[in-house]
Amino acid sequence: MLNIALPKGRLGEKVYAMFAEAGYECPSLLEPSRKLIFENPEAGVRYFWVKPSDVAIYVERGAADIGVAGKDILLEYRPDVFELLDLNLGKCRMAVAAKSDFYDDGSRTLRVATKFTNIAARYYASKCREIDIIKLNGSIEIAPILGLSDVIVDIVETGKTLVENDLEVKETILPISARLICNKAAFRFKTAEIEKITSYMKAQVETHD
Numbered sequence: 196m197l198n199i200a201l202p203k204g205r206l207g208e209k210v211y212a213m214f215a216e217a218g219y220e221c222p223s224l225l226e227p228s229r230k231l232i233f234e235n236p237e238a239g240v241r242y243f244w245v246k247p248s249d250v251a252i253y254v255e256r257g258a259a260d261i262g263v264a265g266k267d268i269l270l271e272y273r274p275d276v277f278e279l280l281d282l283n284l285g286k287c288r289m290a291v292a293a294k295s296d297f298y299d300d301g302s303r304t305l306r307v308a309t310k311f312t313n314i315a316a317r318y319y320a321s322k323c324r325e326i327d328i329i330k331l332n333g334s335i336e337i338a339p340i341l342g343l344s345d346v347i348v349d350i351v352e353t354g355k356t357l358v359e360n361d362l363e364v365k366e367t368i369l370p371i372s373a374r375l376i377c378n379k380a381a382f383r384f385k386t387a388e389i390e391k392i393t394s395y396m397k398a399q400v401e402t403h404d
């Protein structure tokens with residue numbers, strides 16, 4: 196049985212469609228319910244719906260053999276997992292944003308509000324820019340408006356949230372997309388199955404490109 200952690204939400208539904216297309220169907224998963232675990236013994240799979248930011252934890256600790264996590268989470272927490280494939284879904288970017296009239300002249304410590312403190316710290320360290328990190332858990336866009344921070348480091352997908360809050364992208368840090376990840380021990384013990392599923396998923400990514 197292959198245990199698969201899916202990120203709850205729209206991305207997870209798209210990812211499940213790819214697994215189903217690859218032959219790992221589990222029809223009960225699409226029925227409306229509050230259940231979180233579904234299995235199809237004939238196809239040899241068990242799926243779990245988990246919070247997107249928790250997928251890597253389940254996979255790293257072996258509660259799931261494989262799963263799908265955003266590159267943002269992989270870069271932020273650096274879980275000890277194998278990254279098997281870029282699924283080319285959930286595409287967005289990690290960016291620095293601020294009020295349009297903000298200009299960083301480097302004269303004082305930059306106040307950076309973010310959920311992604313490690314990504315932000317590494318980015319500014321690479322630029323030798325001294326910063327004061329303010330860790331928030333959501334609605335990051337409010338911070339520069341209220342003067343809590345000078346800039347934010349956050350995910351930008353359509354850019355709508357920024358526009359509607361009078362902010363703009365100042366720098367792009369990295370492109371982000373969903374990745375198929377694998378537990379390291381599971382890869383050793385279930386190599387054939389995991390390589391098979393990865394190659395089926397890869398074929399789909401290539402046809403969708």
Ligand code: PRP
Pocket residue numbers: 332333334335336349350351352353354355356357
């Ligand atoms: C993310 C991100 C932005 C928004 C960007 O938030 O933090 O707020 O999406 O999307 P857009 O460019 O398409 O407007 P999310 O919905 O993940 O919730 P959060 O506030 O908990 O981070």
